[in-house]
Amino acid sequence: MKFGILVSEGPYTHQAADTAYQFVKAALEKGHQIHRVFFYHDGVNNSTKLTEPPQDDRHIVNRWSKLAQEHNIDLVVCVAAALRRGIRDDILAPGFRISGLGQLVESGIQADRLVTFGD
Amino acid sequence: MKFGILVSEGPYTHQAADTAYQFVKAALEKGHQIHRVFFYHDGVNNSTKLTEPPQDDRHIVNRWSKLAQEHNIDLVVCVAAALRRGIRDDILAPGFRISGLGQLVESGIQADRLVTFGD
Amino acid sequence: MLNIVNKSPFEKTTLESCLRVAQARPNGSALLLIEDAVYAATKGNAVEGRIRDAMKTVPVYALWPDLEARGMQDRVIEGVKLVDYGGFVDLAAEHNTIQSWL
Amino acid sequence: MLNIVNKSPFEKTTLESCLRVAQARPNGSALLLIEDAVYAATKGNAVEGRIRDAMKTVPVYALWPDLEARGMQDRVIEGVKLVDYGGFVDLAAEHNTIQSWL
Amino acid sequence: MTEATGGIEMEEGQSGIVKKFMFVNRKAPYGTVYALEGLEVVLISAAFDQDVSMAFLDDGVYQLAKGQHTKAIDVKNFSPTYRALEGYDIEKLYVEKESLEARGLSQENLLVPVEVLNSKEIAALMADQDVVISF
Amino acid sequence: MTEATGGIEMEEGQSGIVKKFMFVNRKAPYGTVYALEGLEVVLISAAFDQDVSMAFLDDGVYQLAKGQHTKAIDVKNFSPTYRALEGYDIEKLYVEKESLEARGLSQENLLVPVEVLNSKEIAALMADQDVVISF
Numbered sequence: 090m091k092f093g094i095l096v097s098e099g100p101y102t103h104q105a106a107d108t109a110y111q112f113v114k115a116a117l118e119k120g121h122q123i124h125r126v127f128f129y130h131d132g133v134n135n136s137t138k139l140t141e142p143p144q145d146d147r148h149i150v151n152r153w154s155k156l157a158q159e160h161n162i163d164l165v166v167c168v169a170a171a172l173r174r175g176i177r178d179d180i181l182a183p184g185f186r187i188s189g190l191g192q193l194v195e196s197g198i199q200a201d202r203l204v205t206f207g208d
Numbered sequence: 209m210k211f212g213i214l215v216s217e218g219p220y221t222h223q224a225a226d227t228a229y230q231f232v233k234a235a236l237e238k239g240h241q242i243h244r245v246f247f248y249h250d251g252v253n254n255s256t257k258l259t260e261p262p263q264d265d266r267h268i269v270n271r272w273s274k275l276a277q278e279h280n281i282d283l284v285v286c287v288a289a290a291l292r293r294g295i296r297d298d299i300l301a302p303g304f305r306i307s308g309l310g311q312l313v314e315s316g317i318q319a320d321r322l323v324t325f326g327d
Numbered sequence: 328m329l330n331i332v333n334k335s336p337f338e339k340t341t342l343e344s345c346l347r348v349a350q351a352r353p354n355g356s357a358l359l360l361i362e363d364a365v366y367a368a369t370k371g372n373a374v375e376g377r378i379r380d381a382m383k384t385v386p387v388y389a390l391w392p393d394l395e396a397r398g399m400q401d402r403v404i405e406g407v408k409l410v411d412y413g414g415f416v417d418l419a420a421e422h423n424t425i426q427s428w429l
Numbered sequence: 430m431l432n433i434v435n436k437s438p439f440e441k442t443t444l445e446s447c448l449r450v451a452q453a454r455p456n457g458s459a460l461l462l463i464e465d466a467v468y469a470a471t472k473g474n475a476v477e478g479r480i481r482d483a484m485k486t487v488p489v490y491a492l493w494p495d496l497e498a499r500g501m502q503d504r505v506i507e508g509v510k511l512v513d514y515g516g517f518v519d520l521a522a523e524h525n526t527i528q529s530w531l
Numbered sequence: 532m533t534e535a536t537g538g539i540e541m542e543e544g545q546s547g548i549v550k551k552f553m554f555v556n557r558k559a560p561y562g563t564v565y566a567l568e569g570l571e572v573v574l575i576s577a578a579f580d581q582d583v584s585m586a587f588l589d590d591g592v593y594q595l596a597k598g599q600h601t602k603a604i605d606v607k608n609f610s611p612t613y614r615a616l617e618g619y620d621i622e623k624l625y626v627e628k629e630s631l632e633a634r635g636l637s638q639e640n641l642l643v644p645v646e647v648l649n650s651k652e653i654a655a656l657m658a659d660q661d662v663v664i665s666f
Numbered sequence: 667m668t669e670a671t672g673g674i675e676m677e678e679g680q681s682g683i684v685k686k687f688m689f690v691n692r693k694a695p696y697g698t699v700y701a702l703e704g705l706e707v708v709l710i711s712a713a714f715d716q717d718v719s720m721a722f723l724d725d726g727v728y729q730l731a732k733g734q735h736t737k738a739i740d741v742k743n744f745s746p747t748y749r750a751l752e753g754y755d756i757e758k759l760y761v762e763k764e765s766l767e768a769r770g771l772s773q774e775n776l777l778v779p780v781e782v783l784n785s786k787e788i789a790a791l792m793a794d795q796d797v798v799i800s801f
Contacts, residue, residue: 097531099250099253099293101292101293101699103698104696104739105464107741111494111514111739112514112517112521114514115514115517115518118515129568130565131221131250134218134253139294139295140294141294143288143292145742146741146742147740147742170568172260172261172262173220174218174259175253175256175257175259175260175269177258180258180299189575190571190575191579194572194576195579197552197661198548198550198579198662199548202521202522202527203527203662205527205665207665208531209420211419221563222563222564223362223562223604223606224333226606227361227362230412231412231416234412234413234416237413240416248707249699249703265607266605288706309706309710313687313707313714313716316685316799317714317797318683322799323425323427324427324799325427326427326429327429335559337589337634338441338442338559339442340440340441344692344723347764348723348785348788351784351786351789352789352790354793355793356789356793363561363563363590366593372633393561393604395600395603396560396600396606396608397599398598399596400598401598424792424793424796424798425798426690426800427800429692429801430657430658436697437697439724439725439769446557446589449650450653451654453651454654457658458654458658465697468728468769473770474769475768493738495696497739498695498743499696499728500731501731502733502735513738525661526657528665529665530557531558
């Protein structure tokens with residue numbers, strides 16, 4: 090089955106980004122496909138490579154990048170939401186790309202299920 | 209009277225940053241002093257100069273910078289919260305500085321009142 | 328003690344928690360409703376009775392700019408005192424301690 | 430319809446809203462409690478009756494990793510079905526539509 | 532339009548698949564950005580020729596309240612956008628009766644004509660969707 | 667320590683003023699970061715020789731629940747930090763009775779010894795503070 094994922098909150102502040110990651114990992118382990126992970130609202134803050142959490146904590150941004158690299162997952166950051174929050178191409182972590190909201194609607198059309206993680 | 213201000217949420221997502229700004233402006237108009245504005249939790253996202261909201265919307269980051277310049281206000285971003293969220297010195301808007309949590313406690317000690325704006 | 332609430336009473340239980348504590352010892356306490364909490368200052372809804380009860384022991388203020396933004400300017404409960412940002416600053420100056428119920 | 434709730438029933442009214450709608454037409458609906466909503470799956474508290482009532486018409490699931498994180502593993506109401514992240518994925522695959530009550 | 536739709540050309544967007552999309556609005560305006568950014572998704576969805584509807588429940592009904600004046604809070608008043616939805620062929624606006632009544636509101640207090648449905652009717656509509664996105 | 671305290675030297679921090687600081691915790695752990703980041707402020711405040719207390723109300727009481735195991739959610743378990751507070755001379759921990767009871771919890775379910783007070787007693791303590799910071 091093909092899942093589309095919507096992440097609506099930033100890393101650390103809300104558990105949404107953690108739960109979304111665990112869901113995606115579990116779906117892949119079960120042999121499902123991930124059509125796209127779309128980051129909207131404060132979710133765009135998952136994508137900045139400047140993030141540096143304490144060493145004894147999980148690194149949410151790097152975790153996404155690694156997953157994208159290993160499983161060839163499309164991580165899309167909404168351009169309008171990103172501009173409002175100071176996320177630009179030059180601070181994007183590996184595996185993320187900035188694009189329009191149409192990519193979310195398209196994921197709703199193309200994926201078998203769209204699952205939202207937010208606040 | 210001397211006010212300390214704590215801003216706990218990021219710009220646009222929650223109204224907290226707007227209300228804090230309007231409070232500070234009104235306090236200054238009434239002849240009060242602002243001891244410091246401390247940005248904690250997602251509040252640190254108020255400080256990035258990469259922010260670019262739509263042209264017909266208010267520019268929350270620039271609004272803080274201008275206020276700091278005109279009234280010589282100390283805008284302090286918590287270093288630990290900032291690292292967790294990818295806010296670094298090189299993307300800081302004018303008027304903001306990064307420092308430790310002790311600056312918040314000190315503001316609680318030095319100011320006559322500490323007012324928190326959050327979610 | 329100036330108690331500030333900024334959450335809709337229909338969405339969160341914050342106002343109820345604040346009032347539980349504030350009404351247990353109302354002396355010198357006031358309640359200021361801002362942002363989405365201004366809906367609690369309006370009449371004809373399911374929480375109107377709660378605010379009317381609170382007003383018996385604690386003065387209740389609401390931030391006018393937030394009421395107006397939400398189109399609630401004609402629905403304010405009689406007895407709720409309206410303040411602008413300047414009035415908010417005055418309230419903060421008049422009370423020794425300020426608690427934002429986040 | 431898989432209904433997902435992630436907010437504590439003591440903090441927000443989300444669970445109540447979700448159940449109002451889901452119980453009005455329970456056919457084919459399920460409820461999954463995750464994150465802070467797992468407190469609703471525990472017994473001895475003020476909302477236990479609400480979940481027991483909901484279970485009469487809608488199957489209720491709770492995410493085990495979130496229960497364990499919060500130290501609530503020994504308090505789960507009998508009849509609430511426990512899932513891990515893999516079980517969450519299965520539930521999402523089994524239901525045609527998924528609604529996160531944010 | 533290609534930028535707004537995320538670089539997806541309309542030929543590609545119109546893949547022939549037509550799904551039922553429901554956008555569920557449960558939050559008040561201005562206190563948080565969800566109502567505004569939710570509306571942005573709805574407008575973009577209009578370009579994809581899908582079967583789009585919006586449901587307003589709980590504090591989401593406040594988004595449609597008449598008489599919003601945001602000058603004093605210095606935030607953009609986006610309530611006129613609801614009136615523009617018709618021009619995007621987004622005409623299915625459902626409001627839950629129970630939510631309206633709990634807030635002492637009625638049809639006359641709303642910016643746009645809507646269909647008022649009870650919880651059971653809203654639930655039936657939701658169950659019939661392919662994609663539900665909640666803001 | 668100077669980095670943690672924001673570059674404030676202890677001589678300067680110890681300005682001679684001693685205020686009553688109360689940190690009010692009303693949110694559950696893990697669902698949001700407020701409990702964890704709130705605790706970080708409390709620990710720093712210990713360096714300033716102020717009269718510090720913590721109050722746990724509403725879902726904040728869940729922060730103190732015994733038996734937290736966070737391995738499966740891959741988030742750091744910070745509950746042992748509450749046991750370390752005593753070492754920072756932060757010994758005034760108040761828990762609201764009404765909040766505990768609504769959640770079916772009692773003193774034995776908590777990680778650390780606390781003083782259980784009713785709403786009225788908590789309100790009296792709050793009114794007596796100079797600074798109240800809520801997370």
